[in-house]
Amino acid sequence: MAKNVTVCLTFDFDAISVWIGTFHARSPSAISRGEFGKVGAERLLTLLRERNLPSTWFVPGHTADAFPATVEAIAAAGHEIGHHGYFHDRPATPEDEARDFDRATAASSGGSDGRRAAIAPRPPA
Numbered sequence: 661m662a663k664n665v666t667v668c669l670t671f672d673f674d675a676i677s678v679w680i681g682t683f684h685a686r687s688p689s690a691i692s693r694g695e696f697g698k699v700g701a702e703r704l705l706t707l708l709r710e711r712n713l714p715s716t717w718f719v720p721g722h723t724a725d726a727f728p729a730t731v732e733a734i735a736a737a738g739h740e741i742g743h744h745g746y747f748h749d750r751p752a753t754p755e756d757e758a759r760d761f762d763r764a765t766a767a768s769s770g771g772s773d774g775r776r777a778a779i780a781p782r783p784p785a
């Protein structure tokens with residue numbers, strides 16, 4: 661008897677933003693660990709393409725600004741991109757949150773053909 665199984669594949673492409681935002685790192689060594697997010701994202705894109713799997717990627721605005729080609733590759737492959745704040749941080753006030761949301765929206769809505777537009781928000785924390 662065949663079973664129907666539904667799986668929702670989602671990824672956070674936080675890259676450098678998690679070190680700057682969540683961990684408030686100031687050390688270049690710590691922040692540089694975020695560079696490997698690009699490597700992982702590209703490996704995942706290859707795997708998803710080989711298996712013909714759709715997915716959703718939550719991408720902070722800082723990551724969209726720092727790695728635009730990778731984020732455009734995610735969108736070009738047909739994956740959804742979710743709003744994930746700008747610096748992957750917890751804003752202290754509603755005004756800070758609104759500013760962070762708008763900045764992340766602007767970063768996520770770019771791209772050469774506008775396909776990077778973020779869908780629903782998911783706060784980092």
Ligand SMILES: [Zn+2]
Nearest residue numbers: 672674748784
């Ligand atoms: Zn995240």
